[in-house]
Amino acid sequence: MRHIFVGLCALAVQSCTWSTAPSLPxxxxxxxxxxxxxxxxxxxIPYQKFRLxxxxxxxxxxxxxxxxxxxxVTYHVxxxxxxxGKSGFAHFFEHMMFQGSKHVADEQHFQIVTQSGGDMNGSTNRDRTNYxxxxxxxxxxxxLWLESDRMGFLLDAVTQEKFEIxxxxxxxxxxxxxxxQPxxxxxxxNAEALYPADHPYSWPTIGYVSDLDxxxxxxxxxxxQRWYGPNNAVVTIGGDFDTTEALTWIKQYFGDIPAGPEVSQPQPQPxxxxxxxxxxxxxxxxxxxIQMTFPTVYARHEDEAALDVLANILGGGKTSLFYQHLVKPQHAVQAxxxxxxxxxxxxxxxxxxxxxxxxxxxxDLQSRIEQIFAVFEQRGVEPDDLAxxxxAIRTDSIFGLQSVAGKVSELAHNEVFFGQPDLVQDDLDRYASVTADDVMGVYRRYIKGKAKVxxxxxxxxxxxxxxxxANYVPVRALPDKSEAPPALVATPTPVTFDRTVIPPAGKPxxxxxPDYWQHTLENGIKVIGHYSQETPTVDLVLSLEGGPLLxxxxxxxxxxxxxxxMNEAIEGMSNEALANELELLGSHISFSAQGRYTQITLSSLRENVLPTLALLERKLFQPAFLAxxxxxxxxxxxxxxxxxxxxxxxxxxxxxxxxxxxxxxxLSLPDSGTFQSLQGITLDDVKRFYQTYYTPAKATVVVVGQMRQSAVIQSLDFLSAWQGEDYVIPPYGVFPSPDTHALYLIDKxxxxxxxxxVFRSGPAFDATGPYFQSQLMNFPLGGHFNSRLNQVLREEKGYTYGASSGFVGGKTLGRFEASAEVREDVAAQALQTLMDELRGYASEGPTKAEVDTLQSAFTQARALSYETPYSKLTFLRRIQSYQLAEDFYQQQQRLINTVTPQQLKALAGEMLSADDMMIVVVGNRAAIEEQLQTVGRPVKPLVLSQGQ
Structure with a gap:
């Protein structure tokens, strides 16, 4: 079952009607x-659909x-x-579509969107490509100018050199x-075994290397020419715009592009x-x-919803039969x-x-899975399974309103594949109509006794x-080369206006x-919150400082x-029963420990927040700690x-x-520990950790959602009564002084x-000091797609899929790090190139044009910073964790506006000295060690034991 990202008409839970009467010129x-x-x-989701x-x-x-x-922009390809024999073309073109077009220079698409403060990407799957x-x-x-130029004028800019890169x-x-990747x-x-060799799903979307070669x-x-015409595309726009103005631009930029060859809707091929x-x-x-795969139906087939419910009953979380019969008895780590x-x-x-x-x-595992089928047949479908x-469908639908991108994606998806953008209520209705008999029916029709991979x-x-x-070896079908496909003659797009002119930006x-309120509970817990009425949801994070540092x-x-x-059973309620209660509420509660904090996160529909908080209270104060x-x-x-x-x-x-x-x-060990350290942990250790460190002494709360301050404070009464002793976060030990002139090689x-x-220690987090200024300094070097590192290592040299650098800052420590995954045959050249770029940037700093770009990008990106409850939650938690000044945003903006290339050059010289950098390389030592010796640093093996 795919997630359904949708929005609500206006601010209430409403349905929609449709009309064909024009309401605007x-x-x-x-x-x-x-x-x-x-x-x-x-x-x-309210919308209007047009056709050129x-x-x-x-x-x-x-x-x-x-x-x-x-x-x-979604193309139905x-x-x-x-x-x-030509696998990977659709994905290949996802890359080519970012390489410039007739009126857009190489890499200019990325440059313009980045400088505009935006973000962008593309994706390809079996059935569509979108940008x-x-x-x-x-x-x-x-x-719209950028997208139209690559739709109508891409081939004018496609060269053999770009193709090879x-x-x-x-x-x-x-x-x-x-x-x-493991x-x-x-x-x-799985696909090669499940589908016939000539079935369109039998080859991978990314393609075979032999086909690409x-x-x-x-x-x-x-x-x-065959697939990327306007008649095989859907342009979907969501957000703050004027409809008449948007249509005028769409007609101007897309209207002259000739239709491509006729495209018919593909027929299902189960x-x-x-x-x-x-x-x-x-x-x-x-x-x-082990993976067992049964072929079934196709998207929106009448049996799809019942099969989704069956999948949830068998293996959809802690309430499922797989969890109860495989994971809980420890036959499987995950199922x-x-x-x-x-x-x-x-x-x-x-x-x-x-x-x-x-x-x-x-x-043995397959035998146990087959026994679960027998258990299911005996058990049948229970009322809670359907509920x-x-x-889950309703909750996903409501949470989908939180992002314009989510709503746009849903509209585009449904239009491309089903010709009807708004299928939200239809989805709700078809799942609501699923019965126990339907679920048992699809089990017998597609699973029970059926052949599988x-x-x-x-x-x-x-x-x-x-x-x-193994009893089956896939055989790849080879193309019939006896007849070449007919050549397509593309109709050139006429140029009816000056497309070389970049459209101006509108009024900023x-x-x-986000405005916020603050409150301190009776026991000292600090609460910060924001009221949002965009969706009837509530998100909460309870943080306990220390976490793995303790x-x-x-x-x-x-x-x-x-x-x-803490995510397991509580007193008087099993883990499965607790999970069932939360799922029936459409709520989520999770405990985790990462970095400097133990965090408890909660998300709920507003209507169910009180019973969800009641379950949180029991989870926090009544863990069962079962052996x-x-x-x-x-x-x-x-x-x-x-x-x-x-x-x-x-x-x-x-x-x-x-x-x-x-x-x-x-700090040198993972948050989750090592094999050696985990072996020594006992249940008594867990209980002592809970008694010592699960206290309100260093606890904070952030709440974002459709709850007023008074309601939030009242609902957190159970936290006000929480008592416990304070504790000390242990100081760090003495840090080593490793040989920064060596290259450390981990053999894999x-x-x-x-x-x-490539890394070194760096500044801890701050909002306006060395850390923030270092973030600005790094932006041209490795902080975005068009940065120097990515352009040289990926776009110019073809060494890697991506290279980047950045400063990572916590409350007390920070670091600089540059990284890339590179081809084995160019390991030394890639590392040398990366180090040369660091040296050059440390010596020369950014150009005036690069500083202009970062100033524009950082300033305008603010428009995207606070859209969703999660982004607001992150913003408030940062204020709370680092005790930021109320005007820190204005202080940052002043720094962005006034920073100069000379200031960033000085900072780069201080922070990016090659002599202070340490290097770790992971790879096949036998294949790369001789190469690496040409870099100019002694190569030292670095052996990591299970205890490290």
């Missing part, structure tokens, strides 16, 4: 198809609650539209996200299997994984059931990570752990910092373990720590922290890439 060549307005009942003469569909959703706009930007409201015309980038992305090939192997720039151009297919993959993993549905086909997926402590054999699903992922050399010997929007070093992970135990819960969670944490050792990024972070903080400081023989980390 339309530009020539623009037709109004429908207007959806608010009614009195139900949930929906060239076939472009336009959906507009005005929302003036925040001074921003979100623009989404994903990897499913690709031809055999999206969120910008201050006065930048809308500029974004982006091909390298895509291959680096695949290496980083797929080949070098379980990264899971989806790819085989194509040329002309293949890519032909793909664009599949069936005649027998079970067993596939085994030996991978760089610690925990064996989940889902029903991802796409345009052509859906898959019913059951997967579980085996717990080696109780047995790694996946055949939980219906409440069984994928076993096991550690290298452990094929005997597979569920069964007025950005209002761990004894030999019991690192104790704070995390205690927080996990069986402790043993299960301890095993899970131990297995997770061992699995993390397979991740190059984790190893790099461990190496960095060891060099910065040394072996004698808690199975690495497919090389991880680079």
């Amino acid at each position: 339309l530009p020539e060549g623009v037709s109004l198809l429908e207007t959806v307005v608010s009614d009195d009942e139900g949930l929906s 003469d060239n076939g472009l569909t336009v959906i507009l959703h005005p929302d003036d609650s925040d001074p921003l706009v979100h623009v989404d 994903g990897s499913a539209r690709e031809a055999l 999206y930007q969120t910008v201050p409201a006065n930048q809308l015309e500029k974004v 982006q091909r390298d980038t895509v291959k680096n992305e695949r290496a980083q996200r797929v080949d070098n 379980y990264g090939l899971r989806s790819e192997r 085989a194509v040329d720039v002309n293949d890519l151009k032909a793909f664009f 599949v069936t299997l005649s027998a079970d297919r067993y596939v085994t993959l030996e991978d760089n993993v610690h925990l064996p994984l 989940v059931v889902s029903h991802p549905c796409e345009e052509l086909a859906c898959e019913f997926q059951l997967f579980a990570l085996a717990n080696p402590a109780t047995g790694p054999a996946l055949a 939980r699903t219906k409440m 069984v994928l076993s992922i096991v550690p290298q050399g452990q094929s005997q752990w597979a569920a069964a010997p 929007p007025v950005v209002t910092v 761990d004894p070093i030999d019991k690192a992970g104790l704070a995390s373990m205690t927080a996990l135990m 069986e819960d402790f043993e299960r969670l301890k095993q899970r944490m131990l297995q997770a720590v061992q699995q993390q050792q397979k991740n190059a990024g984790v190893l790099a972070s461990l190496g960095r922290d060891r060099l910065l903080f040394g072996d004698e400081n808690r 023989p199975d690495a497919r890439q090389v991880t680079l980390r």
Whole structure:
């Protein structure tokens, strides 16, 4: 079941009606198809749908609650539209669409959006590609100019050189996200076994490297000509804009683009299997994984909703049968059931990570899963099963209003695939109508006794752990090259006005910092809050300062373990019963321990906040601390720590922290602890930690939502009565003085890439001092896509999928860090290039143009800073944690406005001296050590034991 992100008509829970009567004058060549307005009942998103003469569909959703706009351009083309042997084209074009067009220079799209204070990206899946930007409201015309130019004039700027650079980038992305990740090939192997070789879902969206190597720039151009016309696109805009003005701009910038070839709606292609297919993959993993996949239906099929409910009953959290029969008895570390549905086909997926402590054999795990089916048949569907699903849909719908981007995405998705943007109430209705008989019916129709794909992922050399010997080897279908596809002749887009002129920005929007109130409870707990009426929701964070810093070093992970135990059973109520109560309320409560804090987060619908707070009170003050819960969670944490050792990024972070903080400081160890330290933690340790540190002495509360201050304070009465002794956060030990002239190499023989980390200690967080000013200084170097590091290492050299740098500041400590995942064959060149860029920037500082960009970006980005309750919560928590002055925002703005290149150059020289930088490299030592010796630093091995 996919999440449903929607909005509410106005500020109440209302439904919508539609009308075809025009309510405003339309530009020539623009037709109004429908207007959806608010009614009195139900949930929906108001919008208007238009169509241009060239076939472009336009959906507009005005929302003036925040001074921003979100623009989404979705093309109905994903990897499913690709031809055999040419996989990855849709994703490849997602990259090419950011490389400039006829009237937009190379990288100028990123430059303009960044300088405008916006953010942007694109994404590709099997069925669609979309490009999206969120910008201050006065930048809308500029974004429409950018999007229209790459729709109508992209091929004028596509060159062989750009093609080769982006091909390298895509291959680096695949290496980083797929080949070098534990379980990264899971989806790819499953799809190859589930679908026939010529089925559009049988190949990966990112493509095969062999296919990427085989194509040329002309293949890519032909793909664009076939699928990227306006008649295969939907432009959706949400936010603070004038409809008449927006339509005028859309007609001006998109209206002249000729329609592309006719595009028909693809027909669903669900599949069936005649027998079970067993596939085994030996991978760089610690925990064996089994995935069982049954083919089912397709998106919005009449059985989809019932299959979603079935997936939730079997494996949807702590109330599920998988949790009760696999996770809780410790047969599996994790077990989940889902029903991802796409345009052509859906898959019913059951997967579980085996717990080696109780047995790694996946055949045993498969047998237990099949026993769960028998339990389900005997148990049937209970009333709460249906009630939980219906409440989840309603809650997701209401929370969806919090982001304009979420509403726009939902409108665009539904229009592209179903021709009806607003399907919110329809979704609510179809899930509400699901019965117990429906759920049992789909179980018998698609799961019980049906053929499936069984994928076993096991550690290298452990094929005997597979569920069964492999009996199926996918065979890739090869393209028929006897007949070349007919050449497409694109109709050039006429130029009827000067497209080289960048549209001016409108009047800058007025950005209002969220107002807030403060209160101190009787026992000293400080509360800060903001009243928001945009959605009937409430978010709360209760923070206890100390967190992992309170761990004894030999019991690192104790704070995390205690927080996990607080998520378990309470006195008089099992974990499952507690989870059921929360799901029926549509609420969420979670305890965690990270960095400097233990945090308790709560989210709820306003109507259910009091019963949710009552459950929080019981969780906070009445934990059961059951031995069986402790043993299960301890095993899970131990297995997770061992699995993390397979991740190059984790190893790099461990190496960095060891060099910065040394072996004698808690800071050098992960928040979750080490294998050695976790083994020494007992349930009594947890109980003592709870008694000592779960007190109000260093507690603070932040609340954002549809609750007035008086109501909040009254609802927190149970916290006012909380008593407990104060405690001391231990001081740090002496930090080491590592050899900053060395290069530290962590050997990872199975690495497919090389991880680079260059770092040093830096300033702690502040709002206007060295830390904030260092953030400004770093922006041109590595703080955005067009920064120097990313442009050189990714766009110019093709060494990496991405390179960045930044300052990370906490309450008392901070650091600078630059990082990249690079190709193994260029590890030394990439590191040398990164260091040269640091030296050059430290010596010369930013240019005047770069400072202009950062000033514009930081200033205008304020319009995006406070849109959602979460962003407001983050803002208030920062004020509370760091005791910021009421006018810190104005102080920051003055610094931004007056900073000079000379000031930032001086700061760069102080903060970015290469002699003060430490370097950690993670990779296959045998393959890269000789290379690295050319960098000019002695290469020293850095060995991380399980205790570190």
